[in-house]
Amino acid sequence: MDHKTPIFRSIAIIEERIHEKLTVEALADSIHFSRFHYQRLFREVVGESVMRYVTRRRLSLAAEDLAKTDAPILYIALKYGYDSHEGFTRSFHSYMGVTPSEYRKYHLSVSISETQKEEYRMSYSKNTDEIIRELNSLIVQARETAEFTRKARSRESEGAAYSLFWDLTAQRSEQVAAKIQTTLHTVSAIAQHPDEISSRFLIIKAIEDAAFWSSVTAFQTGLMMARAQPACRAAFDPICEKYQELSRNARICAVRIVPLFDELSELIFQDMRACAAEKLQRAEKQGKTAAAALWDDALPYAYIAEELTLIAGELAAVPLDDTTVSSLEDMLFRLDIILFAADMDTLRTPSHKSLFEGILKFKEALGEVLAFFQSLSSDLSDALRETVGNPAVPVPSPDKLFRDAAFQGNILLFYLKGEVQKLGSRYLDAEQKAAFGTLCGRLKNMIYLSDHARTQKDFTEVVSGFRELSKEMTLLAENLGAFGAPVQYIAEEMKALTTRLKGNPEAEP
Secondary structure (H helix, E strand, O other): OOOHHHHHHHHHHHHHOOOOOOOHHHHHHHOOOOHHHHHHHHHHHHOOOHHHHHHHHHHHHHHHHHHHOOOOHHHHHHHOOOOOHHHHHHHHHHHHOOOHHHHHHOOOOOOOOOOOOOHHHHHHHHHHHHHHHHHHHHHHHHHHHHHHHHHHHHHOOOOOOOHHHHHHHHHHHHHHHHHHHHHHHHHHOOOOOOOOHHHHHHHHHHHHHHHHHHHHHHHHHHHHHHOOOHHHHHHOHHHHHHHHHHHHHHHHHHHHHHHHHHHHOOOOOHHHHHHHHHHHHHHHHHHHHHHHOOOOOOOOOHHHHHHHHHHHHHHHHOOHHHOOHHHHHHHHHHHHHHHHHHHHHHHHOHHHHHHHHHHHHHHHHHHHHHHHHOOOOOHHHHHHHOOOOOOOOOOOOHHHHHHHHHHHHHHHHHHHHHHHHHHHHHHOOHHHHHHHHHHHHHHHHHHHHHHOOOOHHHHHHHHHHHHHHHHHHHHHHHHOHHHHHHHHHHHHHHHHHHHHHHOOHHHOO
């Protein structure tokens, strides 16, 4: 006997009477089932209890009203069966991840699709509801972080010296929110297009970017504050904490939503590879052109040119068949860091802005390469699935942990080179320059070892190596006095990296 037809008939009744007081008994009677039999079949067909489904549909429609009308929140609450503003707010926050006022304030509207009668689509929709909830929460947090950053300017103790910097960091946070928000419409359409691998990639990529950029912005903010007076640094410590919290929540969110796309992770588009070689060559050429514009002994941008040349060289060196999504993403992340650093340098010397235009062309070309490979492997999903115990907290495998440490070490090396060049001959004598040069070389070797660490001996050597480099960097910073604060900040970040590695059982000496 087909039990689905009467259940779908009851769903149609729910839609017709969604504003009325509904009970399990009344809905069971409407299709001539006993309460027990109806509840059992409803859960079997729909995948959730009757009243949970009713609540979910009411909150979805309430969200639509919040987005499309100016009706008071209390009016909407009463319309969908809630007795108070407070009760509606609690229920809405539990379902959407944000309060009704936040949902309306930040324009978090998504297309609320009609109830689907295909069983697999109904099951998939429940998962997309959870993704929407997570994304809504991240959007609000990112936008509130931007607002917090701008408000911090009112506590500025050094005039307008950092106003442009705070604007730039706030813009970064808003860009994170905007990128996540664009995925909401994609999520809402997944039930109709469950086989689109691009949907999976775009959503996960947006969350990964949110985690990455909030961390980078927190680091850049801390580095900028290290150059300031102590009183100014203390005043803006809360900003770093905001970005760290945003980063943590974004990583947790990424882990939670990945299982929704597991069945799509095997889908690939082999025909996209036909043009990949051409795109790789174009990107390599753009990278070399961008670097050539910055190789000038009279300019303090050799550290940027060096990194651009390195990325372009990596594109040329890796065979097409060995090119992966994660390696291209790493390159694009590094290129974004270079652009961020260039933005900082442009604030100092606006007339040099044209020198950095080639970097944007390089990024565009590299982005095109990534578009070809973004759905060709499941390494991103595999990395995010590497959890132990609580799936809400990412716990990567030792290999993944040390590869990530290598990537983070490269970021620290990049910024260290920048600080050394900014100090220059004005603050560094020949001996200090040589010491920094040696330290950078050793750090580069340690990054390589971390990226290729596979054995217990490797893990131990990497942890010890990063720890020793952090100590030596601290000594060099102390010898510079007040001018060594930025170097000290980088040393502390490396020490924190060592602590994270030691937290892994495989990395204990």
